Amino acid sequence: MTRFSLGGDEDGEGPSSPRQKRRRLVLRTAATVAIGERGGGGGLQAVQDESSSETEEEEEEEEEEEEESDSEEEETEGDEFVTLESPRTSIELGSASAAQETALASTTDRSISITLTDPDVLDCPICCESLTVPVFQCENGHIACSSCSTKIKNKCPSCSWPIGYNRCRAIEKVLESIRMSCQNIKYGCKERMTCNNKNEHEKACMHSPCSCPHSGCNFVSSTKKLYQHFSSNHLNSATRFLYNSSFSITINFNDKFLVLQEQNDGILFILDNTTEILGNMVRLSCIQPRFMGGFFYDLTAKTKGCLLKLQSFTNSTPSHCHSPTSSRSLIIPGDFFSSCGQLKMDICIWRNGIAKKGCSIIDSLGLNVTT
Numbered sequence: 001m002t003r004f005s006l007g008g009d010e011d012g013e014g015p016s017s018p019r020q021k022r023r024r025l026v027l028r029t030a031a032t033v034a035i036g037e038r039g040g041g042g043g044l045q046a047v048q049d050e051s052s053s054e055t056e057e058e059e060e061e062e063e064e065e066e067e068e069s070d071s072e073e074e075e076t077e078g079d080e081f082v083t084l085e086s087p088r089t090s091i092e093l094g095s096a097s098a099a100q101e102t103a104l105a106s107t108t109d110r111s112i113s114i115t116l117t118d119p120d121v122l123d124c125p126i127c128c129e130s131l132t133v134p135v136f137q138c139e140n141g142h143i144a145c146s147s148c149s150t151k152i153k154n155k156c157p158s159c160s161w162p163i164g165y166n167r168c169r170a171i172e173k174v175l176e177s178i179r180m181s182c183q184n185i186k187y188g189c190k191e192r193m194t195c196n197n198k199n200e201h202e203k204a205c206m207h208s209p210c211s212c213p214h215s216g217c218n219f220v221s222s223t224k225k226l227y228q229h230f231s232s233n234h235l236n237s238a239t240r241f242l243y244n245s246s247f248s249i250t251i252n253f254n255d256k257f258l259v260l261q262e263q264n265d266g267i268l269f270i271l272d273n274t275t276e277i278l279g280n281m282v283r284l285s286c287i288q289p290r291f292m293g294g295f296f297y298d299l300t301a302k303t304k305g306c307l308l309k310l311q312s313f314t315n316s317t318p319s320h321c322h323s324p325t326s327s328r329s330l331i332i333p334g335d336f337f338s339s340c341g342q343l344k345m346d347i348c349i350w351r352n353g354i355a356k357k358g359c360s361i362i363d364s365l366g367l368n369v370t371t
Contacts (some may be wrong), residue, residue: 122174122175122178122195124143124144124145124148125142125143125144125158126144126145126148126152126157127145127147127148129145130195130198130199131143131145131171131175131195132145132146132175132195132196132199133172133175133176133196134146134167134172135167135168135171135172135175136149136163136164136165136166136167136168137163137166137167137168137171138156138158138159138161138162138163138166139161139162139166140156140158140159140161142156142158142159142161142163143168143171144156144163144164149163149164150164175194175195175196176194176196178194178195179192179193179194180192180193180194180195180198182198182201182202182205182207183202184202184205184207184208184209184222187207187208187209187221187222187225188207188221188222188224188225189205189206189207191205203291204289204291205289206222206223206289207222208222208223208289208291208318209221209222209318210222210223210226210287210288210289210318210319211226211287211318211319211320212226212229212230212234213230213257213259213268213270213287213319213320214230214233214234214237214259217233217234219233223267223287223288223289226268226287227261227265227266227267227268228266230259230261230266230268231261231266234259237259238259238260238261238268239258239259239260239261240260240261240262240263241260241261241262241263241347241349242262242263242264243262243264243349243350243351244348244349244350244351244352245348246298246346246347246348247346247347247348248344248345248346248347249271249344249345249347250342250343250344250345251271251273251282251342251343251345252341252342252343253275253280253334253337253341253342253343254275254341255273256272256273257270257271257272257273257320258270258271258273259271260284260347260349262349267286267287267288268286268287269284269285269286269287269295269314269349270284270285270286270287270317270320271283271284271347272284272285274329276331278331278333279331279332279333279334279336280331280332280334280337281329281330281331281332282299282301282310282329282330282332282345283310283312283315283328283329283330284297284299284312284314284347284349285314285315285316285317285320286314286315286316286317287317287318287319287320288316288317288318289316289318290316290317290318291316292316293313293316294313294314294315294316295313295314295349295350295351296311296312296313296314296349296350297311297312297313297314297347297348297349297350298310298311298346298347298348298349298350299311299312299330299345299346299347300345300346300347301330301332301336301343301345302344302346303335303336303338303343306336308330308331308332308336309330310328310329310330312328313328314349315328
C-alpha cells in the first residue's frame with residue numbers, strides 16, 4: 001500500500017518547514033551579536049554566552065517541534081490516503097475509518113464492480129452480435145469479430161483500410177476478464193460466464209423461460225416454476241396422466257388444443273388439433289426449452305372397426321402457439337368423429353423414451369423412428 005500524506009498550515013498559508021524556523025534562529029543570533037559588539041568587549045562576551053545558551057534551548061525546542069511534526073504527519077497519513085492494489089486496482093479517497101479499513105482488509109477476491117451504461121459496447125459494430133475472441137482491428141482502430149472480418153473480405157466498412165490481420169488485444173483482455181450474468185437471471189439462473197461462453201450457456205440454460213399454455217394467462221418463468229404455477233392455478237384445465245400408462249381423452253372437432261399434465265413431475269404437454277382439407281391433424285408437443293429432448297408417445301384413434309396409430313417424439317416448445325403442420329402429425333378423417341363432433345383417443349407417453357437420452361423403448365418395440 002502506498003500512502004500519500006496531505007499536509008498544510010491550519011491558517012491556509014502553506015506548508016511549514018523546520019528550516020524556516022532555523023533561519024529565523026540564525027537571524028536573531030546574528031542581530032544579538034551585532035548589538036553586543038556595539039556595547040563593548042565585556043558586553044560582547046556576555047552576549048555571546050547568553051546567545052549560546054539561548055541557541056541550545058531553541059535547538060532543543062526545535063527538536064521537540066520536529067518530533068511533534070513527525071507525529072502530526074503520521075496522524076495526517078491516517079486521515080487522507082490513496083490505496084493502490086495489484087493486479088486489480090482499487091482507489092479509495094476520504095477519511096479512513098476503522099470500518100473501512102476492516103472492509104478493505106477483508107476483501108479477498110479483489111474484484112471490482114462495473115456498470116455498463118451502453119450494453120452494446122461489447123457487440124460487434126457490423127453484425128451486432130456479442131464480441132468473442134479473437135477480435136480484429138484496422139489501422140484506424142475500428143474493430144470487428146472474426147466472422148465479420150472474413151465476410152467483409154478483410155476490408156473495414158468504416159474507412160476501407162485492411163482489417164482482419166491485427167488483433168485488438170485490449171478488447172480481448174476485457175472480454176476474457178469479464179464475467180457476465182445469464183439473460184435468464186430473473187428466472188433463477190445464477191451462472192456467471194465469460195463473453196465467449198455466454199451464448200452457448202444460454203442456448204442450453206435450464207432456466208430458459210416458458211409461457212403458461214392456459215388461455216388468457218401471461219405467466220412466464222422457468223419450467224419448474226411454470227409447472228408449479230399451472231398445478232396451483234389451472235389444475236382443472238388439464239387432463240392428468242401417468243407415464244408408461246395408456247389413458248383416454250375425448251377431443252371435439254373444433255377444439256384447438258388440450259392440455260395434459262403428468263401427475264408426478266408436473267410436465268405439461270399440448271395436444272394440438274388443426275383442421276385441414278384432408279381432415280384434422282393431431283400432434284403432441286411438450287412445454288419446455290427447445291434444446292431438451294422429446295418424449296416418445298403412442299397416439300391411437302378408433303372408429304367403426306378402423307384404427308389410426310401414430311408413434312413419434314414430442315416437439316419441445318417454450319410456448320404454445322400455432323405452428324405449421326409437421327410430419328409428426330396424425331391425420332384423422334372427418335368421419336372418425338361422431339355425429340356430435342367428438343372423438344375418443346388413447347395416448348401413452350413413455351418417461352424413458354426421451355429422444356436425446358437413448359431409445360431403449362423404441363428398440364424394444366422394433367420401431368424405426370427418426371427425429
